[in-house]
Amino acid sequence: MASAAPTGGDLSRLRQLNSLAVFxxxxxxxxxxxxxxxxxxGLSRPSTKEVVDQLVELGWVVEVAPSAGTIGRPARRYRFRAEAGHIAGIDLGVHTVRAVVSDLDGTVLAETRQAVTPATPNDERIAAAERAVEGCLTMADLAREDLWTVAAGTTGIVDTAGVVRICAGIPGWAGVDLTARLGELFSCPIEIENDARLAALAERERGVAKGIRDAVFVHAGRRTGAALVIGGEVHRGFGGAAGEIGLHPVAHWERSADHIHDCPAVPAGVPKRDAARHTFAAARDGDPAALAAVDRYCDELxxxxxxxxxxxxPELVVLGGGFSPxxxxxxxxxxxxxxxxxLRMPELRASxxxxxxxxxxxxxxxxxxLDAKHFGLTPGGIAPAR
Amino acid sequence: MASAAPTGGDLSRLRQLNSLAVFxxxxxxxxxxxxxxxxxxGLSRPSTKEVVDQLVELGWVVEVAPSAGTIGRPARRYRFRAEAGHIAGIDLGVHTVRAVVSDLDGTVLAETRQAVTPATPNDERIAAAERAVEGCLTMADLAREDLWTVAAGTTGIVDTAGVVRICAGIPGWAGVDLTARLGELFSCPIEIENDARLAALAERERGVAKGIRDAVFVHAGRRTGAALVIGGEVHRGFGGAAGEIGLHPVAHWERSADHIHDCPAVPAGVPKRDAARHTFAAARDGDPAALAAVDRYCDELxxxxxxxxxxxxPELVVLGGGFSPxxxxxxxxxxxxxxxxxLRMPELRASxxxxxxxxxxxxxxxxxxLDAKHFGLTPGGIAPAR
DNA sequence: GAGCTTTACGAAGGAGACCATCATTAGTAG
DNA sequence: CTACTAATGATGGTCTCCTTCGTAAAGCTC
Structure with a gap:
């Protein structure tokens, strides 16, 4: 594709490439x-040394103690300094607001949740997110200034600027500019994305879809949704509406979960958040009403x-969401x-x-x-360093 | 991301990159x-000169006459030597076998067709393809040895090895190893792909989908099919079955075109290949039967x-195939x-x-x-030169 | 038509990044 | 204590790129 040919460059660009490879x-x-x-x-040792030294100087890499017990002179060892920066991830859900704080490896250091309801006002929901992150920071002994990025996922369709465009689950949530609202609270860059797509990304990176190029992710839970992994990347769609097949009248996933929640096998008085567990347990025991409910649910899915x-x-279909157990x-x-x-049956796995x-x-x-920003690496290619 | 990080390299790799950029x-x-x-x-002039000289030496580039009438010393000009090699493209259709021969720019130099029927035996169909290519070569004054690649598209699902797996339109076509059959006739590399995907690729490169990242291509004609362009690349699917939504029972596109062909507005005795034109003409004139047929067809589509x-x-839906006029x-x-x-309406365009x-x-x-092979450029990234 | 301006060409010198090679060093094994 | 092993660190060479300079070939002006 000559139209998008990677721009060449000088020696420093080569160093950048090699730096990235070492990193x-x-x-x-x-x-x-x-x-x-x-x-x-594939680099020579002297070059590798030079690159690593540079990375150490920049603070991306540190030397660790050599491993003992080997024959010959012990080799110096280096590792990625994941603690160089930290990231907050937020799930702005309908019933729960969750936060995690991780290092640059994505290793989760702390994790909190705050209960909300669909009726929780927007300001209060944002405040819950702030408390959740703050709790994580305290647990991990960090300050807000240590955060390099705050990324959040939310139900509904979000545009590239981070404004919620359409949201069925939370009344009044559409129109909220999440980038701006979170930007008031945190001075680092803010990323906003649809929640199902982030869940799919998590599966792709560390879940059952690890290493898979093309996968369909189904969020089966109190809401029903979907997201796509294509060519190893989560597919957004031109308007951020990819995977919204559930809104097609033939599928009409809006009320599918009701089959599970309103099943006669659920004892009276059980709160809605526990209803599904009862239905599935009853289905495992062969309860006819539960089995019928599961059948109807699966038909619609x-x-x-x-x-x-x-x-x-796709190679794989992942069943995620609250029903995945x-x-x-x-x-x-x-x-x-x-x-x-x-025509061709994909593999099926539960998250x-x-x-x-x-x-x-x-x-x-x-x-x-962050990778893209610091190393000029765009997903799937080399971009001119600007 | 780190798992698929682009490997760095030595100086020659940098030259390769710059060579590619210049090229x-x-x-x-x-x-x-x-x-x-x-x-x-972004290279300096001396470097550019050196790279261009190298490309000239390799035969990829030639100098052309300087453009007259400019102020200052006239600059030497260079162009890509598209005539360095040639490519044959074949469409192994149900009713027609077409061939084109092009230069390395994709500029079509000659074009031929051979009529066949669904009942044409496999050997005869392959022979028709051979004759079609041979005709193109004669017209373009070339020999078989001038062909660098022969690429063919066919109805049905083709695996990566070039064997037809499933084919509804041509009885007995499934199981044919097209790579092997064409390899007996031509000594160059052979590429086999599904026809709708190749049509989508053509739209993406020089048709109405030029520059579009995400598009759905609908083949509307005697057969009905689809193909996808995602992230600027044609999406194949894990088993080569992407875009086969028409085989879903809810869509059942297998017989959709009959609405158009068997319309009462078509005069008796019109051969099937001309029936559609009559139906559409009648629909333009307001003929109720034709309009009803078109409505039913569009409903199913x-x-x-x-x-x-x-x-x-997607950003765009392209209507291609024989019905696109x-x-x-x-x-x-x-x-x-x-x-x-x-939820979000894409743009619609006819091919x-x-x-x-x-x-x-x-x-x-x-x-x-060929690009990938000669320049180590894989679509969307830099791969180690192997 | 001589001289000026403009644009491009080509050569020389310098800097950065990579590699191959070799003597040296710090461990284990006997 | 010696032999062996594997990594280290330093040296010199090569390649590619860049900057800078003087030169060449056109059109424009007077």
Whole structure:
């Protein structure tokens, strides 16, 4: 594609490239000796040394104690200094606001949650997010100034500027400029993205979709939604509306979860947040009403999922969201429905990440952006250094 | 991200990168002076000179006569030597086998077609392709040895090895190893791909989808199919089955075109290949039967298209295939159906490329692969030179 | 038509980044 | 205590790029 040809450059650009390669090797594979780094990057030892020294000077890398017990002169070892900066990830959910604080590796250092309701006013919801982050910072013994990025995920469709455009779950949430609101609280860059997409990103980076290029992520829980991983990247769509197949009248996922929540197998008086667990437990015990509810739910889920699968032909479909622990109940039924229509059946897996996956995905997103910024690496290519 | 970090390299790699940048500038923007190339690539003049000299020596670039009438010393000008190699693109269709021969710019030099039927035996169909290419070569005064690549598109699902896996339109076509069959006839590398995807590629490169990152391509003609452009690349899917939404029972595009072909507005005795033209003409004249047929057709088309649109949220939907000249009739109706369901309405355009779009797309595919091979450029990134 | 301006060419010198090579060093093994 | 092993650190060479300079070939002005 000559139109988007990577611009060449001078020697410093080459150094930048090699720097990035060394940095990537160190970050991906933990503490490494110089020889190991050289092997991984294809550089010679002297060059590797020079690059590593530079990275040490910049504070990205530190030397660690050599590993004892080896034959020959012990090699100096280096590792990525993940503690050089920190990131806050926020999940602005309908019923819960979660936050995590992580280092630059994405390792979660602290994690908090605040209960809210759909009726919680916007200001109060933002304040809950602030408290959640503040709690994490306290737990991790950090200050706001230590944060390099705050990334947040929210239900609904968010534009590239971080303004909520459409949101079904939270009345009055549409129109809120999250970048601006969070920008008032934190002086670092703010990233806003749709929650299902961040969950998909988390699966792609550290969940069951690790290493998969093309996957469909289904958020099955109190809300039903979807997100796509294409070519290893989470697909946003031109207007940020990718994966909203659930709003298609044929699928109509808006009320699908009701089959699970309003099932007769749920004892009276059980709060809504626990209803699903009862339904799935009853289904495992063979309760006919629960099984019927699960069947109906899977039928509706399958309509949208099959449309996405036949559109994209992904390698994998991930079942995520609050219902994902019930993968043993849901996946066989979903698989049966899909096999009836799909030309090529993708693999099906249930997510194993916990409920903080959106916040973790937010952190992943922020890490990717920081990489791009500090190393001139755009996702999937080399961009001119500006 | 770090897992797929671009590997760095030595000085020769830098030269390779700059070579590629210079090459890209020359190919994209026609004959250029050294200063113009230097400006475009960001390189200094002496370096540019050296790189260009090298490219001239390798035969990729030639000097052309300086443009007269300018002030100052006339600058030497160089251009990409598109005639350095040639490519054959083949469209192995159900009713027609087409071939084009192009230079390395993708400029079509010759074009031929051979009529076939769904019942044409495989050997005869391959032989028709051979004759079509041979005809092009004669017209362009070339020999088989001048071909650097032969790329072909065919109906159905093709695996990465070039074997037809599933094909509805041509009985007995499934199982044919096209790479092997064409490899017996031509000694150059062979590329095989699904025809709708190649048509989409042609639209992306020189049609109405030029410069668009995310688009849905609908092949509307005697067969109905689709292909996707995501992130500027044609999306293949894990098993090569992306875009096969038409096989979903809800869409069932297999017989959709019959609405147009079997319309009562078509005079008796009109051969099937001309039926559609009559139906669309009658619809333009307000014939109720034709309008009803068009409505039914668009209804069915819209089911599949809306599913793809809501999955991907593309910027653009392209109507291609044999029915695309009837865009004036089809697009308003299709738009109306889509507007009923789509969250964000994409733009709709009818293709303006002719019937040879599949063969042209095949050429485009071959050009992209040649780039990757000769310059170590993988689509969207820098790969280690192996 | 001579001289000026403009633009491009080509050569020389310098800096940065990479590599290969070799003597040296700090451990373990016997 | 010696032999062996593997990493270290320093030296010199090569490649690619950049900057700077004088030179060359056109048009424009008087």
């Amino acid at each position: 990537g090797a160190l970050r991906a594979d933990g503490p490494l000796t110089l020889t190991a780094v050289a092997e991984r990057t 399958a309509v949208g999922v099959s449309a996405m699968v036949m559109t994209l032909d 019930a993968g043993d109940v849901l996946l066989p039924r979903l698989r049966a429905r899909l096999e009836e229509v799909c 194993t990440l916990g409920e903080e996956c959106v916040a973790v995905g937010a952190v992943g997103r922020a890490v990717a952006r | 890209g500038a020359l190919r994209a923007d026609g004959p250029l002076t050294l200063t113009a190339v230097a400006e475009r690539t 819209a089911v599949g298209v809306s599913a793809m649109v809501m999955t991907l949220d 009837a865009g004036d009739v089809l697009l308003p109706r299709l738009r109306a159906r889509l507007e009923e369901v789509c 303006t490329l002719g019937e040879e779009c599949v063969a042209v797309g095949a050429v485009g595919r071959a050009v992209a692969r």
